[in-house]
Amino acid sequence: MAAxxxxxxxxxxxxxxxxxxxxxxxxxxxxxxxxxxGGGAQAIEEKDSAVDIVTQTDEDVEIFIKNAITSxxxxxxxxxxxxxxxxQSREYLIDEHPTWCVDPLDGxxxxxxxxxxxxxxxxxxxxxxxxxxxxxxxFQDQLFSSCVNRGAWLNDKYRLPLIRNPSxxxxxxxxxGKCVLSCEWGKDRRDIPDGNLYRKIExxxxxxxxxGSRGGKGGMVHGVRSLGSATLDLAYTAMGSFDIWWEGGxxxxxxxxxxxxxxxxxxxxxTANPPEDPETAPIPDARLGSRLYLAIxxxxxxxxxxxxxxxxxxxxxxxxxxxKLEYERPGA
Amino acid sequence: MAAxxxxxxxxxxxxxxxxxxxxxxxxxxxxxxxxxxGGGAQAIEEKDSAVDIVTQTDEDVEIFIKNAITSxxxxxxxxxxxxxxxxQSREYLIDEHPTWCVDPLDGxxxxxxxxxxxxxxxxxxxxxxxxxxxxxxxFQDQLFSSCVNRGAWLNDKYRLPLIRNPSxxxxxxxxxGKCVLSCEWGKDRRDIPDGNLYRKIExxxxxxxxxGSRGGKGGMVHGVRSLGSATLDLAYTAMGSFDIWWEGGxxxxxxxxxxxxxxxxxxxxxTANPPEDPETAPIPDARLGSRLYLAIxxxxxxxxxxxxxxxxxxxxxxxxxxxKLEYERPGA
Numbered sequence: 001m002a003a004x005x006x007x008x009x010x011x012x013x014x015x016x017x018x019x020x021x022x023x024x025x026x027x028x029x030x031x032x033x034x035x036x037x038g039g040g041a042q043a044i045e046e047k048d049s050a051v052d053i054v055t056q057t058d059e060d061v062e063i064f065i066k067n068a069i070t071s072x073x074x075x076x077x078x079x080x081x082x083x084x085x086x087x088q089s090r091e092y093l094i095d096e097h098p099t100w101c102v103d104p105l106d107g108x109x110x111x112x113x114x115x116x117x118x119x120x121x122x123x124x125x126x127x128x129x130x131x132x133x134x135x136x137x138x139f140q141d142q143l144f145s146s147c148v149n150r151g152a153w154l155n156d157k158y159r160l161p162l163i164r165n166p167s168x169x170x171x172x173x174x175x176x177g178k179c180v181l182s183c184e185w186g187k188d189r190r191d192i193p194d195g196n197l198y199r200k201i202e203x204x205x206x207x208x209x210x211x212g213s214r215g216g217k218g219g220m221v222h223g224v225r226s227l228g229s230a231t232l233d234l235a236y237t238a239m240g241s242f243d244i245w246w247e248g249g250x251x252x253x254x255x256x257x258x259x260x261x262x263x264x265x266x267x268x269x270x271t272a273n274p275p276e277d278p279e280t281a282p283i284p285d286a287r288l289g290s291r292l293y294l295a296i297x298x299x300x301x302x303x304x305x306x307x308x309x310x311x312x313x314x315x316x317x318x319x320x321x322x323x324k325l326e327y328e329r330p331g332a
Numbered sequence: 333m334a335a336x337x338x339x340x341x342x343x344x345x346x347x348x349x350x351x352x353x354x355x356x357x358x359x360x361x362x363x364x365x366x367x368x369x370g371g372g373a374q375a376i377e378e379k380d381s382a383v384d385i386v387t388q389t390d391e392d393v394e395i396f397i398k399n400a401i402t403s404x405x406x407x408x409x410x411x412x413x414x415x416x417x418x419x420q421s422r423e424y425l426i427d428e429h430p431t432w433c434v435d436p437l438d439g440x441x442x443x444x445x446x447x448x449x450x451x452x453x454x455x456x457x458x459x460x461x462x463x464x465x466x467x468x469x470x471f472q473d474q475l476f477s478s479c480v481n482r483g484a485w486l487n488d489k490y491r492l493p494l495i496r497n498p499s500x501x502x503x504x505x506x507x508x509g510k511c512v513l514s515c516e517w518g519k520d521r522r523d524i525p526d527g528n529l530y531r532k533i534e535x536x537x538x539x540x541x542x543x544g545s546r547g548g549k550g551g552m553v554h555g556v557r558s559l560g561s562a563t564l565d566l567a568y569t570a571m572g573s574f575d576i577w578w579e580g581g582x583x584x585x586x587x588x589x590x591x592x593x594x595x596x597x598x599x600x601x602x603t604a605n606p607p608e609d610p611e612t613a614p615i616p617d618a619r620l621g622s623r624l625y626l627a628i629x630x631x632x633x634x635x636x637x638x639x640x641x642x643x644x645x646x647x648x649x650x651x652x653x654x655x656k657l658e659y660e661r662p663g664a
Contacts (some may be wrong), residue, residue, distance in 0.1 A: 018659075037495065110512075113555075113574070130506065133595075140473075163368050165368050183413050185556040191541045209522075218523060223445075223560045225447070227559075241448070242447065251653045300335075
């Protein structure tokens, strides 16, 4: 058996390991937060600023995860956000080999401010496909996990998507109408005419404005949400809480685990950037290193369409309303 | 003793009652969600659509809360979102008498989509001042509560704001820089030139764009968050997770409990709409029925300012960057 061909039994073993690792790593994040909360915790010394604690936690948790993985699976590759960021290159390094792709702390700003939407994100990738995903948000004790052929779960108890009674609903007939849109303002705030910031806001506005307004682009989504964590955006899309997530600028460690969970739950992930003809262009699978993502929640059939057809219809309606974003990377 | 003068002992008793009531009401919301989740729950009959269940839950929980309150405190007034919405008037009905102001379900869209950011919101108001607040988000089991002179708390365990080790930080020296901004897109999506939607987005953009851009208005906030629940926006501002919440269009039952908690935690609430001269104008307390709110998190002193001074400086810097919003109400 080649290194990139793993049996279900092997995957199940790796899955169990990953879930346990996610919980332990999340616990480390929580302990770091508790140091900054008053009460029983010991006072932070003058030299330890909150920012230092956050940076140190980020690095410590990545080392903890990396050591655990390399000890258990020495032949697997490891790509982590912290070690990657310190390197010389921003090239896309994932190949066909079994690879762990890890963000020890997604939602760093949230973590700094103790807004609960931060998490650890652990993905296991084979042949470029995220096959196992573990996302743990410890402050609210929400663990999202998946393994191919084993379903996607919240806290090992609720199967994703949550809404499945009496059945998983199709995407709305007039999507993006009645959809909850998840999107992020991101870090690129440069005041450049037609720059990414303005392209994003124009896209958000098209999707939000009353139906048919703005030259026919008004999409009247049911709500617009911004959490500050790409990983949790994807996890909540897998859960069915968000119908649409549209984003550019994040990296593979921000999305790999979330994509694994979303796909196993029945969601769809393609590119954020609309093609020349959004009505008829093929809908490609998202490339992990592309930095451009459009995710649609799991969907069941309507009276006239399959679930997949309702998702693809939604992709095209979103593409008609959004601008192309410009995020580059070397080697991609 | 006049009806509007209550002893601390009486307030403490009411507080205990309100916390218990909030937990029970939140449990009803959770049971309603679980009916829509697959698994052990019994299938929803064809006639019971998800929308019907949500509307029915909203009404049932309000009746549950109202009955509990009128049974325990028959002389108190009660204003609830559901009963109010069915009435003829949208006038502001709160006066100096002891009044309960309740939203049985804040974040209705989130509840419908099973995004965990929904909650029950219970405020007790005396002489127009919210003196007790209970906000319970049952899906993530987060209970925020406060009573005058008793502090504000998360889950009866962590005092708000959370970050207080070694001390509660002042607002950043260059606020809104380094601040997390909480804001909402709201329901008014009309495509009217210079309408509320465009005024909001222009304000968000000013606060988000790189420092000094956009004619000097660029505020470079650390992050922009939208949760879809005014109540939880305020609760997380009291927690210190959000530094600034700026919003127009919500009603007193959306904010009364959150304001009680924020004030008891040490936060500031004033009007969203900037005065003629934001540098020197007085900073008024928010009027509960005004539909226009700017909230600043609790803050400690800096080397040169009191905590309150750092908050007021932040209010003025926000006012310089935002547009006036147009939300009216009869009798206000």
